[in-house]
Amino acid sequence: MITITFITNDGKQATAPDNSNLLRVSLREKGGIPFKCGGGLCGTCKCRIETGIENTDAVKPKERNHLTPDDLAAGFRMACQTFVLGDISVSWVPKAR
Numbered sequence: 001m002i003t004i005t006f007i008t009n010d011g012k013q014a015t016a017p018d019n020s021n022l023l024r025v026s027l028r029e030k031g032g033i034p035f036k037c038g039g040g041l042c043g044t045c046k047c048r049i050e051t052g053i054e055n056t057d058a059v060k061p062k063e064r065n066h067l068t069p070d071d072l073a074a075g076f077r078m079a080c081q082t083f084v085l086g087d088i089s090v091s092w093v094p095k096a097r
Contacts, residue, residue, distance in 0.1 A: 005089040006031040007050060019057075022047075022090065023079035033079045034095050040065075045079035047092040055086030 004025055006012045014029035023045055026033040036044040040062030049056060053075050059067075060081045067076050079090075 002055070002084055003087045004029075004031065004084060005087075006033070007089050007091040008032060008094055016084070018085055019083050021080070022056075022077070022082040022084055022088075025084070026079060031090075033090070033092055035080065038080050040078060040081050043078065045092075046071075046076055047079050047090050049075045049077055049082075050089040050091050052084075052086060052088030055084060055088050057083040057085060 001015045002018055004014050004016065009032035012031060014025055014031055016025045023033060023035055023038060025031060033047055034044050036042045043066035046066065056077060059072060063078045063081050066078060
C-alpha cells in the first residue's frame with residue numbers, strides 16, 4: 001500500500017494499492033484535487049508532486065499538451081494521467097470560492 005498526502009487539503013492522507021491513479025484516489029478518498037474531464041483534455045487537475053516524484057510513472061503525451069518542460073522539471077503532473085508507485089505528497093492551486 002502507498003500513502004498519498006493531500007497537502008492543500010489540510011494534509012489529509014489516504015492509502016491505496018501500488019500503481020493507483022492519483023485522481024481516482026483523490027475522488028474516492030475526498031482528497032480534493034480539482035478536475036473536470038478526468039481524461040487529460042482540460043488540464044484542470046494540474047498538481048505538484050512535492051515529495052516522491054520518483055514514485056510516479058512516466059509523463060504521458062497528454063500531460064505534455066498542458067505542462068511546459070519547466071512545469072515538469074518543477075514536479076507538476078496531471079492527476080488524471082499519473083499513477084503512483086510509492087508514497088507521495090501533492091499540492092495544487094485551490095479553486096476560487
